[in-house]
Amino acid sequence: MYLRAAALRVLPALFFLAACSESATQTEKVVEAPDSAPAVAALPKADSITTDTKPVSSPAADTAYVQDVAAYLGGLRPSSQSELAPLAGQPAWQAFAQDQDKSWQKYRSTHTERMTKWSATELDSVQRNSPTIFYPFSGPDFLNVFTMFPHSQTYVMIGLEPVGSVPARATLENPKLFPAIKASLWSVLNFSFFRTNDMAVDLKSVELDGALPLMMLFAARTGNQVTAIRPVRLDAAGQLQEAPADTAQANDPKSKFIPGAEMKLRGPDGQPKTVYYFSADLSDFKLQTKDAPLQFVRGLGPLTTYVKSASYLMHKAYFNKIRRVVLRRSRFILQDDSGIAMKYFQQGAWNFRHYGTYKRPINLFAKHYQPELTTAYADSVHPPQPLPFGTGYNWRQTDSNLLLAKRLIPLAD
Structure with missing residues (x-):
């Protein structure tokens, strides 16, 4: 790493100054799987979601290419018959792949293995009752949500970052691609969160034009096979549609549509999964004129909501x-202290389990200190449980916290 050990004490604050500004008030949006996705059938109101299910290209070609691209981006060798195989034989990619293997090996030992073991125990019943995961303010972070909820069928992610596209051959041949990927992944693989402002710049480059390339990379590195990708959008009523091929039209800020992407996966267990990413601002001001994200989320069945590193x-x-x-439509909420403040949870409506340690937010977010959490973490009758990995802005294991909230009363209409 290019930072010295002494600098690590102040590193989180420096990242947050670059990462979590008030401009990050864009949020993430919820999208439901089309009728062809198996998860939709399990959602009570899925029939209200309309979409054109015609594939963007022939399934065989699309499946092979998008998986090879995902592997190539992640430093994993594409199939031998792939048109990308010659590129993977070049010294630049091979050096990149070796570097990625080292970074991911470290991340697995410090995060993935511990998170997987912890979630299998502490979230066992939650995982079995969470067909749909809503991850607002996610950015491209499929990595953490999949690690926490590997058995879910549908993942709905929303962030400010542009949607992006499957990289073309010219992009994959660009020597600037590998440094761009490494720069984008550096903070998430070392500290479990993206630097928001830096990410906004990184994902508007020629090499990485949005969240989708990193989501593909994360899918490949978590053992998923990418089987298809297509552009989608939400109309003004929150209905899911296939997006036009015209990228200029799709990215028009004056458009009434919310742009997105649908990524189909085959999980490590062989089960199909659908991932949606939408680029949307979830602030009240933006939702006054573009409330399609709210319309869509309200139409989903019971949710499990995951929130981390959400700038409070x-x-x-x-x-x-x-x-x-989120509070009205979620049966479970898993979040760090940057999610929903404790004062907003209806008294008597939720059961809480606290994990890890709560001290204070980093300096950038000091005003969001919650005395209620300090009291909860000092409760000797119901003491907090251990958290064997770091997560969120207080990224060290000894400083991190998670809250699991389970609903005790029926979902609101």
Whole structure:
């Protein structure tokens, strides 16, 4: 690493200054799988979601190419018959692949293995009752949500980052691609979160034009096979549609549509999965004129919501709309202290389990300190449980926290 050990004490604050500004008030949006996705049938209101299910290209060609691209981006060798095989034989990619193997091996030992073991025990019943995961303010972070909920069928992610596209051959041949990937992954593989402002720049480059390339990479590195990808969008009523091929039209900021992408996977266990990513601002101001994300989320069945490194946005008065939807439509909420403030949980409506350690937010978010959490973590009758990995802005294992909230009363209409 290019940072010295002494600098690590102040590193989180430096990252947050670059990462979690008020401009990051864009949030993530929820999208439901089309009728062809198996998860939809399990959602009560899925029939209200309309979409054109015609594939973007022939399934065989699309399946082979997108998986090879995902592997190539992740430093994993594409299939021998792939058109990318010659590129993977070049010294630049081979050096990149070796570097990625080292980074991912370290991440597995410090995070993935511990997270998988912990979640299999502490989230066992949650995982078995969570067909749909909602991850607002996610950015491209499929890595953490899949690690926590590997058995879910549908994942709905929303962030400010542009959607992006499957990289073309010219992009994959560009020598600037590998440094761009390494720069984008550096903080998430070392500290479990993305640097928001840096990511906004990284994902508007020629090499990485949005969240989708990194989501593909994460899918490959977590043992998933990418079987198909297509552009989608939400109309003004929150209905899912296939997006036009015209990228200029799809990315028009004046458009009434919410742009997104649908990624089909075959999980490590062989089961199909559907991942949606939408680029949307979830602040109350934006939702006044573009409330398709809210319309869509309200149409989903019972949710499990996951929130981490969310800039404490749902602590704020001007994120009331998305906060209320999460609280009204979720059976389970797994979050760090940057998610929904404790004062917004209805008394007597939730059961709470606290994990790890709660001290104070990093300096950038000091005003979001919660005395209620300090009290909860000092409870000798119901003491907090251990958390064997680091997560969130207080990324060290000894400083991290998670809250599991389980609903005790029926879902709101």
